[in-house]
Amino acid sequence: MQRYILRRLVFLVFVIVGVTLLLFVIIYMLPGDPARAAAGPGAKPEQVERLRIKLGLDKPPHIQYLTYMGNLLRGDLGTSIRTRKPVLMELKTYLPASLELALSAMLLNVLIAIPLGVFSALKPGHLADTLSRLFAALGMGMPVFWVALMAQLLVAGRLGLLPFGGRLSTGALLPHHVTGFLLIDTLLARDLPLFKDALIHLLMPAATLALPEVAVTSRLTRTSLLDVLEQDYVRTARAKGLPERRVVWVHALKNALLVPLTMVGMQVGWVLGGSLLVESVFSWGGLGFLAFHAIYKRDFPVLMGVTLVMCIVFVLSNLVVDILYSYVDPRITY
Amino acid sequence: MTAYDSASVIPDTGFWSHVCARGNELTKQAGIGFRRNPLGALGLFLLVSIVLVAVFAPQIATHDPTQFNTAERMQPPSAKHLFGTDVTGRDIFSRVVYGSRISLRVAFVVLVIAVTIGATLGATAGYLGGLVDEMLMRITDVFLAFPSLILAMAVNAGLGAGIGSAMLAVGMAWWPGYARMIRGQVIAAKNNLYVVAAHSLGASHWRILVRHVLPNCISPTIVQLTLDAGYVVLTTAGLSFIGLGAQPPTPEWGYLVSEGHTHILTQWWWSTFPGLAICLLVVGFNLLGDFLRDSLDPRLRGTGA
Numbered sequence: 001m002q003r004y005i006l007r008r009l010v011f012l013v014f015v016i017v018g019v020t021l022l023l024f025v026i027i028y029m030l031p032g033d034p035a036r037a038a039a040g041p042g043a044k045p046e047q048v049e050r051l052r053i054k055l056g057l058d059k060p061p062h063i064q065y066l067t068y069m070g071n072l073l074r075g076d077l078g079t080s081i082r083t084r085k086p087v088l089m090e091l092k093t094y095l096p097a098s099l100e101l102a103l104s105a106m107l108l109n110v111l112i113a114i115p116l117g118v119f120s121a122l123k124p125g126h127l128a129d130t131l132s133r134l135f136a137a138l139g140m141g142m143p144v145f146w147v148a149l150m151a152q153l154l155v156a157g158r159l160g161l162l163p164f165g166g167r168l169s170t171g172a173l174l175p176h177h178v179t180g181f182l183l184i185d186t187l188l189a190r191d192l193p194l195f196k197d198a199l200i201h202l203l204m205p206a207a208t209l210a211l212p213e214v215a216v217t218s219r220l221t222r223t224s225l226l227d228v229l230e231q232d233y234v235r236t237a238r239a240k241g242l243p244e245r246r247v248v249w250v251h252a253l254k255n256a257l258l259v260p261l262t263m264v265g266m267q268v269g270w271v272l273g274g275s276l277l278v279e280s281v282f283s284w285g286g287l288g289f290l291a292f293h294a295i296y297k298r299d300f301p302v303l304m305g306v307t308l309v310m311c312i313v314f315v316l317s318n319l320v321v322d323i324l325y326s327y328v329d330p331r332i333t334y
Numbered sequence: 335m336t337a338y339d340s341a342s343v344i345p346d347t348g349f350w351s352h353v354c355a356r357g358n359e360l361t362k363q364a365g366i367g368f369r370r371n372p373l374g375a376l377g378l379f380l381l382v383s384i385v386l387v388a389v390f391a392p393q394i395a396t397h398d399p400t401q402f403n404t405a406e407r408m409q410p411p412s413a414k415h416l417f418g419t420d421v422t423g424r425d426i427f428s429r430v431v432y433g434s435r436i437s438l439r440v441a442f443v444v445l446v447i448a449v450t451i452g453a454t455l456g457a458t459a460g461y462l463g464g465l466v467d468e469m470l471m472r473i474t475d476v477f478l479a480f481p482s483l484i485l486a487m488a489v490n491a492g493l494g495a496g497i498g499s500a501m502l503a504v505g506m507a508w509w510p511g512y513a514r515m516i517r518g519q520v521i522a523a524k525n526n527l528y529v530v531a532a533h534s535l536g537a538s539h540w541r542i543l544v545r546h547v548l549p550n551c552i553s554p555t556i557v558q559l560t561l562d563a564g565y566v567v568l569t570t571a572g573l574s575f576i577g578l579g580a581q582p583p584t585p586e587w588g589y590l591v592s593e594g595h596t597h598i599l600t601q602w603w604w605s606t607f608p609g610l611a612i613c614l615l616v617v618g619f620n621l622l623g624d625f626l627r628d629s630l631d632p633r634l635r636g637t638g639a
Contacts, residue, residue, distance in 0.1 A: 018476030026492040133373055141617035143568050145575045146591055146609030149598050157599045269481030277572050281595060292576060295491045307488045311479050
């Protein structure tokens with residue numbers, strides 16, 4: 001197991017090298033002049049040249065890449081062209097907001113989708129089957145940014161149930177920064193009203209991001225459970241006289257969860273991707289917000305940083321899923 | 335009569351009649367399948383409708399999709415403007431109608447790019463094996479380490495905004511799945527006796543690959559393409575939504591949603607209808623893809639997967 005984790009972490013290093021190289025090729029070698037873009041549209045040629053030398057863009061590409069990697073090893077991701085702050089500092093500011101959103105969405109996903117999947121597996125009737133298929137197709141078919149807008153329109157606008165956007169009400173003071181997760185920081189500060197405020201702001205964006213994932217996960221849980229329920233050991237459990245509830249929720253579900261679990265690892269990546277689209281709708285100051293501005297200003301160091309962080313989170317979450325496998329199914333060893 | 339003669343007498347059916355017979359059989363099967371799985375039929379219906387809308391866009395659209403008309407700006411849906419008008423008075427219904435052409439083209443172009451790269455690398459890796467396989471698959475792993483939207487965003491940002499670079503970007507993000515799948519199929523097929531036989535008859539690698547090995551990949555690839563088309567449309571629309579994909583005045587659906595998004599409370603129709611159009615197209619692809627997977631893969635039949 002330890003060797004396996006080690007091997008995966010080595011793979012992570014490999015991924016980082018691959019990802020940076022790929023991004024480097026994409027961002028710096030394709031048509032378009034980053035120095036010109038960084039200098040802004042009205043810049044004079046000598047200003048552009050000065051910036052080119054300052055950013056190291058005058059050097060050959062492989063030297064640029066090696067310099068970047070050397071700096072990366074020292075924890076230096078470069079400086080934002082837009083704000084002139086170190087990219088690492090920008091990431092530290094914005095990453096917790098995105099992670100809080102993504103993790104809440106994943107939590108909602110698991111809490112809703114798995115019971116939903118189990119219930120539809122228990123009643124594989126014709127109408128229920130068709131309806132659950134339709135729900136899955138709809139949930140997966142709706143663009144998440146559009147769902148966000150519809151939620152704003154209906155839930156916040158027409159019904160006035162939840163706030164329109166932002167992480168806290170305007171005028172609310174941020175809690176002392178400990179983790180950057182507002183839910184945790186407000187609790188640490190023992191500020192219950194502020195915790196409630198953060199929670200109701202989180203609800204709509206998290207539910208929006210969770211919707212397509214709920215469709216996928218519930219569907220997979222259903223199929224996987226139906227499969228498992230036909231196996232011999234389930235029949236044995238029933239023959240022993242175990243109550244059906246125990247057979248389904250304990251004996252069968254544990255094995256059935258392997259398939260949706262694999263998907264959950266992938267979904268972390270999709271949710272992070274989705275947050276790029278949704279954050280701007282809900283004025284949620286996370287990585288999506290950072291990426292959005294980086295794209296507009298062609299702020300490549302920041303874009304590179306955001307992409308790199310998202311890939312690392314994605315690979316790590318898949319690693320966590322692999323480790324969870326051997327907990328769910330002890331026959332799996334690495 | 336020699337043995338050679340009898341061989342030329344018996345298969346009188348010919349290639350095309352064989353194809354037609356197979357086609358008829360498939361149509362019949364599809365009819366039965368659609369009755370068992372009405373959602374598959376719904377998917378096909380949605381797709382055919384959208385294709386028809388795209389083909390007959392000039393006849394269906396009630397206005398010029400790019401024509402400003404400040405006298406009728408920001409009007410709610412009415413008989414004259416079915417989906418209302420935007421801030422410059424353009425008719426949103428007509429813009430959505432013309433947008434279908436863009437979204438269908440996006441799905442087509444992106445998947446052609448993805449399959450071309452994926453099939454080339456996957457088939458090469460699977461057929462040659464060894465070091466080439468190892469190297470190509472490690473490259474694939476790196477691409478798979480990106481969530482697709484994020485990779486597409488990075489590529490698109492590097493290439494510059496525009497619907498063309500968005501299609502290229504999404505294609506670049508989508509090929510690894512095909513590379514893996516086709517590699518697996520090729521490995522499974524290349525040890526079949528008929529491949530060994532073709533090899534011993536002196537067929538070239540190219541001929542074996544194209545004539546004997548790759549045809550095995552066709553039906554899983556078609557299923558995957560249909561299932562992916564919806565996600566491709568969603569991803570490209572997402573890129574347009576954050577300002578990378580389609581640029582004004584292109585009536586791309588994702589871009590239309592983003593145009594209206596700051597007006598959602600006052601002019602709800604502006605973003606709502608283009609988004610609805612995206613839903614219909616993606617749901618159509620997904621339902622049809624599910625149906626094809628169930629019908630082409632007998633192992634899944636009746637499981638409701």
